Amino acid sequence: MILARPVYKLLGREKPFVTECYSGMIYMDDVDPLDNPSGLDKIMEECQYDYQHGYRQLKLKIGRGKQWMPLEAGIKRDIEVTRLVHSYFPDVDILIDANDGYAPQDSIRFMEGIEDVPVWWIEEPFRETMNDFKMLREWLDNNRRRNTLLADGEAHPDLPLALEMGQHGYLDVYLDDIMGYGFTNWRALMPVLKEHKLLASPHNWGDYLKTVYTLHLAGGLGNTCTIEGVTCFLNDIDFGFHKLENGVLIPADTPGFGMTLLKD
Secondary structure, eight states: OTTOOBHHHHTTOSSOOOEEEEEOOOOOGGGOSTTSOOOHHHHHHHHHHHHHHTOSEEEEEOOHHHHTSOHHHHHHHHHHHHHHHHHHOTTSEEEEEOTTOSOHHHHHHHHHHTTTSOOSEEEOOSSOOHHHHHHHHHHHHHTTOTTOEEEEOSSSOOHHHHHHHHHHTSOOEEOOBTTTTOHHHHHHHHHHHHHTTOEEOOBOTTOHHHHHHHHHHHHHHOOBOEEEEOOOOOSSEEOOSOEEETTEEEOOSSSBTSOEEOOO
16 A cells, blocks of 8 residues: 555556456355255356356356265256256356365266366366376366366365376366465465466455455466456445456556455
8 A cells, every 4th residue: 555556566567467257156055945945046046146247257066966965966956057057148157166075987977967068167076186187187188178177276275286286287277265375375376386387266265355365466467267256245345446347357456455444
């Protein structure tokens, strides 16, 4: 704030790198509440809200068979939801996030079930190992999904393993939390990720402040393929003039992170 410059300029960019921003809404309300599930119409309602808000990337949580449904029924519902969202929003990039809820072979079964649906990235399909990610990467490459990104590093991140997988081409995007790992640490990490052929997309779930921090990190340093958007409104913070336009999040040219605390 002392220098009256936005953070992305302090990181070295007069004009920021701008990147896409996906909605981090969970899109699993079809199974809630357990005694009277909302069904698929609720998911379509939520997707429509986010589309009108400006998102052109939607991240669908899958893995219903891990906890909320029997395994086979869960995989079937995951497939059904993904195909339905694509049919209603054909111009939207679909991102998939299993939160380590699948076994490696379940991931392939799921992908086979959505054969004609483009998938922009697959996040945390299962707990990462070199062999399992190699298997999935090779399957994707051999089944017309060479451009689908593999993303990991949110839960219990293993940076050395991620760097090794990136070097081998088995992992594309690293996800450690922007607050948990720290903004300064992320600044130092970005050139290391580039050296290991990895893109960045820091984890932001739970707090729009994180989205703004990542927006400026990406705006100043680049190498970020998309930003996790957390749509919320608060009475005590003015989040500033950042704009989400046709799926792209653009930082405001105001001092610092562009946010101010509101007085009572």
